[in-house]
Amino acid sequence: MTSTSSTPAQERRVVTAIPGPKSQELHARKQAAVADGVGNVLPVYVRRAGGGVVEDVDGNHLIDFGSGIAVTSVGASAEAVVREATAQLADFTHTCFMVTPYEGYVKVAEELAALTPGDHAKKSALFNSGAEAVENAVKIARAHTGRQAVVVFDHGYHGRTNLTMALTSKSMPYKHSFGPFAPEVYRVPVAYPYRWLTGPENCAEEAAAQAIDQISKQVGAENVAAIVIEPVLGEGGFIEPAKGFLPRIAEFAKANGIVFVADEIQSGFCRTGQWFACEDEGIVPDLITTAKGIAGGLPLAAVTGRAEIMDAAHAGGLGGTYGGNPVACAGALGAIATMRELDLNAKAKRIEEIMKPRLAKIAENHPAIGDVRGRGAMIAIELVKPGTKEPDAELTGKVAKACHQAGLLILTTGTYGNVIRFLPPLVIGEELLGEGLDVLESAFAELA
Numbered sequence: 001m002t003s004t005s006s007t008p009a010q011e012r013r014v015v016t017a018i019p020g021p022k023s024q025e026l027h028a029r030k031q032a033a034v035a036d037g038v039g040n041v042l043p044v045y046v047r048r049a050g051g052g053v054v055e056d057v058d059g060n061h062l063i064d065f066g067s068g069i070a071v072t073s074v075g076a077s078a079e080a081v082v083r084e085a086t087a088q089l090a091d092f093t094h095t096c097f098m099v100t101p102y103e104g105y106v107k108v109a110e111e112l113a114a115l116t117p118g119d120h121a122k123k124s125a126l127f128n129s130g131a132e133a134v135e136n137a138v139k140i141a142r143a144h145t146g147r148q149a150v151v152v153f154d155h156g157y158h159g160r161t162n163l164t165m166a167l168t169s170k171s172m173p174y175k176h177s178f179g180p181f182a183p184e185v186y187r188v189p190v191a192y193p194y195r196w197l198t199g200p201e202n203c204a205e206e207a208a209a210q211a212i213d214q215i216s217k218q219v220g221a222e223n224v225a226a227i228v229i230e231p232v233l234g235e236g237g238f239i240e241p242a243k244g245f246l247p248r249i250a251e252f253a254k255a256n257g258i259v260f261v262a263d264e265i266q267s268g269f270c271r272t273g274q275w276f277a278c279e280d281e282g283i284v285p286d287l288i289t290t291a292k293g294i295a296g297g298l299p300l301a302a303v304t305g306r307a308e309i310m311d312a313a314h315a316g317g318l319g320g321t322y323g324g325n326p327v328a329c330a331g332a333l334g335a336i337a338t339m340r341e342l343d344l345n346a347k348a349k350r351i352e353e354i355m356k357p358r359l360a361k362i363a364e365n366h367p368a369i370g371d372v373r374g375r376g377a378m379i380a381i382e383l384v385k386p387g388t389k390e391p392d393a394e395l396t397g398k399v400a401k402a403c404h405q406a407g408l409l410i411l412t413t414g415t416y417g418n419v420i421r422f423l424p425p426l427v428i429g430e431e432l433l434g435e436g437l438d439v440l441e442s443a444f445a446e447l448a
């Protein structure tokens with residue numbers, strides 16, 4: 001594994017209550033100085049992080065099954081990211097690409113053209129956050145089509161800015177009290193196999209038919225600029241749309257001159273065992289949005305797509321002061337090199353190979369686990385009241401808390417708050433991965 005000398009020891013170590021006294025002291029200061037709207041999953045304050053471990057200020061070493069929400073796939077202090085970003089910092093921190101450009105930005109755009117699906121001519125524009133990338137994909141699709149409507153899906157998540165709140169399906173906590181939202185946004189069904197009423201067998205076909213019917217009859221296909229979908233829905237609960245659904249929607253978009261946008265902000269960059277999750281069904285999106293895993297923890301995002309669509313916006317219409325910051329671009333080049341060098345797609349597949357059978361086995365003994373799903377290192381379990389599909393958010397919270405106290409950092413998610421998601425760094429050691437699963441199993445034995 002590539003690591004710097006400051007990477008924490010790769011072992012679980014619980015030496016105080018979690019959070020420990022130093023974290024609690026810092027947290028009291030946080031409560032006084034930081035707005036309450038900015039919450040924390042687990043208020044342990046970090047000293048160092050890297051590989052598969054987060055080390056806190058009290059000396060606890062937590063096994064990392066979160067990667068800062070699917071960001072630090074190469075680790076939180078990957079050697080190449082640190083080296084490239086440090087060198088860039090010493091040369092210059094910023095000029096604004098829209099004022100005087102630099103090569104790093106162009107190199108990232110070239111990498112994106114090479115790595116994203118399809119061999120057509122591609123161009124990119126870089127931004128700071130995932131939400132900003134999604135907003136810009138919509139701007140570009142509107143400029144290209146001369147249409148206004150945007151179609152999104154049940155359980156979708158696209159960010160916290162005004163337009164992306166409108167595109168996001170879940171009210172609490174993302175939208176509640178923050179309206180009014182941007183207009184011309186329409187939400188249609190997605191093929192969620194576990195919760196499809198007539199069963200998973202019919203899910204792809206029925207969901208696609210309903211979605212297409214609603215778009216055609218309620219919006220009018222000729223009014224739609226873009227269809228925006230996550231190939232694996234992240235915040236909605238790691239929902240893999242039933243096979244056949246995505247190709248059907250992509251075909252419909254193509255037949256109707258609608259820009260098909262794959263939001264790969266969470267699922268991209270090796271997370272599912274492929275560079276991009278849409279490759280799984282051979283889908284070639286018109287535009288693809290990326291962020292999170294792209295730069296090893298530095299803030300960077302992109303819209304990449306067909307050159308003729310990307311060029312639809314007039315000069316000066318896209319950009320931003322910091323978009324494609326040189327240090328973030330250097331970090332991205334280091335992260336992408338690391339993904340290639342360590343073959344992190346293979347690592348993600350190996351993580352799936354270890355996790356899924358283990359989780360299936362835990363589920364055999366614990367009927368509260370209703371579903372085990374996901375691909376690569378984007379895996380989840382959905383918790384329900386045994387014998388039903390009634391979501392059990394309470395148990396989900398308790399399991400997460402027990403894991404945290406035992407030194408395993410896990411995240412919950414899902415429309416119903418009843419999904420535990422696993423997003424380990426792709427460079428995590430197999431022993432740590434196994435130990436994390438032991439901790440999870442103990443938590444179920446204790447609570448379920």
Ligand SMILES: *Cc1c(COP(=O)(O)O)cnc(C)c1O
Pocket residue numbers: 128129130131132134157158159160230234235263264265266267291292
């Ligand atoms: C996280 C996420 C976003 C928003 O990204 P930010 O960098 O938080 O703005 C958008 N879409 C998906 C699928 C995401 O997972």
